[in-house]
Amino acid sequence: MLQGPFGSLDRDRPLIRIQFTHFTVATVCLPLIGFITCIVTSLFSHFNDSTYTHCQVSNYLPSISAAISLTPERYVWRFCIGLHSAPRFLVAFAYFTFYRGHFVGRLPEQLLSGLTLLAALSENVGLLLLTYVSSTETYSLHKNGFIVFIASSIVHMLCTCRLWQVITRHTLGVEERKSYRYKWRLFLFNIFFCLCAGYFFRRHNKYCEPGVYTLFAFSEYLVVLSNMAFHITAYWDFGGKEVMVAMPPEGKRF
Template sequence: MMACSFTSLKFCMDVHRFIVSCILIVGVSLPVIGLFICVSLCISVGACLGTDCTDVNVLPSLSAAVSDEQPQRSVWMTFLLISSVIRLIFMRTIWDIYLHVFRKNLKADLSSMIRFQFIVAILEVIFLNLMGLFPSARLYESHRNCLAIFVLCSVIFMFCDTWLFSLLSTHTSSQSLQSRARKKRSLCLIYIITLIAISVCYFVHTTYCPPYVYSLFSLFEYLGIIINVCYQYYVFDLIIRVPLYRIFGMCDNSEQDRIILFETIF
């Protein structure tokens, strides 16, 4: 077991940072990798391009690509579960980092807001996995409801997180935190625009069913997934500065320990 002294923290930091960076990159990128594998397999066999009103499509939706076909479904669920486990393991430490950073810079108690935000984040992960467990071809209503809750949670989380960092950027001279706030605002705005585009394409497809609109819907759906993944990276990459032994609880987990540790790295 590694000691939690200040000297050992400095000695091990570079190794810890590299390991955590690798775990984080794997965790956030797996859904995108799974998306492209499943879509490529779907297109190669041409089994999921048709809809109930037209076969003139070049791209499948994610739901169609991973619904019941193998190996797409197994690939997607495996990648998604691994990514979700990594996010949930990291989430407690990120929660602590948020509490420390906002308390230090704003001199205000935002713990309730931060707690709400991360409860929503946990719900987002849960319903994302439930959406994958319910194939749209056989359990359409359950799949649709989980998708709606997942999207709602993702929007609420981004709004809360963007608001917090926008507030933080006005109370700190840290260029890093100000840059992070700008990136989060941009990603949140693009995500909302993408969701609107998805909704419009879906409405046009279900109402008029013109050729290729479903493919456009699918393209915006892919973009929304990628934007969400990028946003999650900017939430979790703060953890790169935290030693691996702290993330997995291999040291004193007291409030005083967390304060001393975060003061040395933030």
């Protein structure tokens, strides 16, 4: 069970108890629903606006930044990301607590756990920044938020894969090994399409070829979707755990 640092089942009265697997799926589904809604709405309602670039060549898919900067897409995206951000912070600290307990007396892994926590927090902050500052409002802030999100997500995935590599050396658990395999594959998948997105974006800006921006947008979609899939591997990591909201007894209230 996931509990706060001052909480105890013996002393606190549970108000809400949720399986961590359900909590994880719900948290990831919020941005997934927002992502799909924004892309589909942009394609059917704002195709010309969402696929327009300074090159003025044919494109067939909107970039994520373009899709979430239009109305009403921006409000759908902001609602979904805002609602999922608090659980993301909780999951980051849950992982840190798990690593800290698992690697007692192992300084390198303890330090790596701290770096993983910082990367997870930075990733979430970057996502909030690029969400609430659209590319049509303040482009530089939006771009910096995107850079922070991508860089932090890569660091977070790499550190997580390393920690789970160590964990799987000392366990025979099927769930742990499955989680590690999927984490590693999704990390490599994410890196590959990050490179593809960067290549297509640069090529589009340099040569203004028809359809290249579409390849950039598609690569960007796969980067975001693989990031979401990476986070949902927590389904195996905390399969038997619960999230609990508890009410302190009368004597503990101030």
